[in-house]
């Protein structure tokens with residue numbers, strides 16, 4: 001299987017995409033920005049206070065002289081962003097609140113996407129998911145017809161690529177929301193070269209337990225199948241029945257998923273977030289994401305436990321989403 005990132009770099013070559021990295025004071029962000037700048041395929045734009053960013057660069061030993069850096073508070077178009085932010089919020093922010101919010105690097109960076117100055121945003125190395133994604137939910141918003149954004153991870157080990165969702169946003173999705181997450185996750189899978197076979201996960205397989213929780217997943221699988229009859233989606237499955245062919249043959253012999261699922265939809269955020277971290281930290285999988293699905297523009301979150309390599313890779317993915 002061709003390397004995912006070789007393919008992405010090829011698609012991005014010559015496209016002149018710029019990704020804003022609002023957390024310019026974090027050394028992992030600086031290392032990734034220098035990597036991107038030196039590679040010359042995607043342009044990084046750092047945000048932050050010049051002195052603090054300079055100090056972090058010095059401490060990390062990174063030469064950031066070639067990387068563009070903007071301090072939101074002194075940007076020449078700050079007032080324009082405040083005005084556009086107020087318009088977008090439609091009365092939900094006073095001028096004073098808007099000025100304070102737009103000074104925040106994540107709000108400022110998101111406004112750069114909204115006003116077409118950059119192509120995408122990657123943040124979350126130093127901010128919680130809530131603080132990273134809230135500006136996007138308020139400003140970028142979801143695509144027409146999509147009710148909720150969700151966060152998917154590409155989980156990679158050797159030749160294997162899997163999608164896990166929702167690992168980032170909706171704490172306890174309804175059956176309808178879970179079905180939407182499943183269908184959106186198939187789009188993410190296809191965008192990154194994965195032919196999706198979707199398992200709706202539970203602690204039960206095909207009625208082995210019946211509770212409110214398992215019934216939600218059964219209902220979600222049904223709704224997802226109705227939303228996208230051309231897709232291979234089934235559930236409810238325990239993880240082993242979705243992933244191990246010999247277990248699938250025993251627990252779910254009639255299913256179209258024969259222990260060969262590669263897109264896993266978790267019933268709650270507890271399950272999704274714990275599941276991806278276990279797979280990453282105990283299973284040795286590389287976790288790229290969370291890639292936010294269903295938004296009008298590419299904004300992606302990082303885990304605060306990320307490496308500089310994760311920031312670099314998520315920046316490429318984000319730029320690819322803007323093609």
Ligand SMILES: CC(C)(COP(=O)(O)OP(=O)(O)OC[C@H]1O[C@@H](n2cnc3c(N)ncnc32)[C@H](O)[C@@H]1OP(=O)(O)O)[C@@H](O)C(=O)NCCC(=O)NCCS
Pocket residue numbers: 092129130131133134137138142147148149150167168169170171273290
């Ligand atoms: C995503 C999250 C921050 C939104 O919470 P919030 O900011 O309290 O959300 P609110 O209900 O105040 O809504 C804020 C705006 O976002 C929108 N919104 C909220 N959740 C949304 C979603 N899942 N998809 C799209 N829009 C959403 C709301 O419609 C609202 O828009 P408006 O202000 O234009 O009306 C919250 O669901 C959360 O904290 N999730 C868990 C994140 C997390 O810790 N994940 C684990 C680590 S990855």
Ligand SMILES: CC(=O)OP(=O)(O)O
Pocket residue numbers: 124127128129167168273289290301302303304305
């Ligand atoms: C995605 C995620 O879990 O983010 P964090 O580790 O920063 O909470």
